[in-house]
Amino acid sequence: MRDDEGRGSGVEGQGLEHAPSPFVQMIGAKIEEWREGYVRLSLILEERHTNPNGVSHGGVLTTLMDEALGAVIASVRGLEAMRAAPHATVEMNVSFLAGPRPGDEIVIEGRALKVGRSVAFGEAEARRRGKDDLIAKGRFTYVIQGPRNG
Amino acid sequence: MAETLRAPFLAYVGAVAEEVSEGYVRLALVTGPQHADANGDVHTGALTTVMDSVIGIALGTLRGERVTRRPHATIEMSTSFYAHATPGDELIAEGRVLQLSELVAFGEVEARRRGDGELLAKARLTFAIPAART
Numbered sequence: 001m002r003d004d005e006g007r008g009s010g011v012e013g014q015g016l017e018h019a020p021s022p023f024v025q026m027i028g029a030k031i032e033e034w035r036e037g038y039v040r041l042s043l044i045l046e047e048r049h050t051n052p053n054g055v056s057h058g059g060v061l062t063t064l065m066d067e068a069l070g071a072v073i074a075s076v077r078g079l080e081a082m083r084a085a086p087h088a089t090v091e092m093n094v095s096f097l098a099g100p101r102p103g104d105e106i107v108i109e110g111r112a113l114k115v116g117r118s119v120a121f122g123e124a125e126a127r128r129r130g131k132d133d134l135i136a137k138g139r140f141t142y143v144i145q146g147p148r149n150g
Numbered sequence: 151m152a153e154t155l156r157a158p159f160l161a162y163v164g165a166v167a168e169e170v171s172e173g174y175v176r177l178a179l180v181t182g183p184q185h186a187d188a189n190g191d192v193h194t195g196a197l198t199t200v201m202d203s204v205i206g207i208a209l210g211t212l213r214g215e216r217v218t219r220r221p222h223a224t225i226e227m228s229t230s231f232y233a234h235a236t237p238g239d240e241l242i243a244e245g246r247v248l249q250l251s252e253l254v255a256f257g258e259v260e261a262r263r264r265g266d267g268e269l270l271a272k273a274r275l276t277f278a279i280p281a282a283r284t
Contacts, residue, residue: 021186021187021188021193022183022184022185022186022187022193023184023187023193023195023196024195026185027195048158048159049159049162050159051203052156052157052217052221053221053223057158057159057160057203058199058202058224059159059163059195059199059200059202060159062198062199062202063193063194063195063196063198063199064195066187066193066195067187067193070187070188071188074188086189088189089231090230090231091228091229091230091231092194092198092229092231093226093227093229094227095225096224096227099223
């Protein structure tokens with residue numbers, strides 16, 4: 001599953017739809033697993049991901065959590081439904097429990113709690129690979145929008 | 151102005167400081183295709199990155215030298231998103247410290263689109279400050 005060239009690329013053999021968004025590719029995270037109701041991303045932290053304290057910037061974790069959950073909800077809704085009426089984050093509540101440092105590999109798991117007709121809920125957890133300690137936890141709410149014009 | 155560059159990730163994302171004063175900070179980010187999410191809008195993470203830093207920097211203006219020994223860290227961030235930004239939009243995030251005490255601090259941030267001033271997101275943040283060593 002893991003290969004040296006795999007950074008920023010999607011899950012092998014599953015097509016471009018499961019590639020990370022441009023912003024997540026810029027951060028350098030990759031999608032490790034993508035199945036209905038569950039998505040896992042990972043990122044090896046570097047200096048460029050840090051805040052002045054030398055630990056991961058909170059924005060790195062919120063980005064990856066939202067990415068994971070956006071993909072989870074897409075996995076439940078199906079890509080066709082998502083294209084016709086995209087879902088958008090409306091609420092994000094994240095607790096930061098520990099500060100991972102460069103060299104740490106962060107693993108983000110996202111799960112759908114409920115995907116309704118117009119609203120969806122998801123939960124994400126971030127851990128350090130190897131240590132498995134919880135470093136951040138987030139609850140997210142999405143609205144499923146009407147079809148977009150144009 | 152040098153304040154923003156102290157967070158490598160903030161600089162990497164491309165934000166710049168417009169105003170840094172006592173307990174108040176305004177940052178700007180000109181978004182581009184690199185900030186896009188799966189729908190082609192600006193990723194919420196680009197917004198939350200800038201919003202988190204607004205309060206982190208604002209606290210720095212009030213805490214001064216104490217930041218070095220007892221660095222504050224975000225422990226809670228609650229964000230509501232009201233509208234999309236499109237890559238190419240310039241985002242302005244401004245926020246202030248609501249309260250700063252010995253072990254905890256609170257702040258509030260708004261992100262708007264420059265030009266029409268549309269409110270894109272609003273966040274409340276809680277920071278923890280490590281206890282002084284005795």
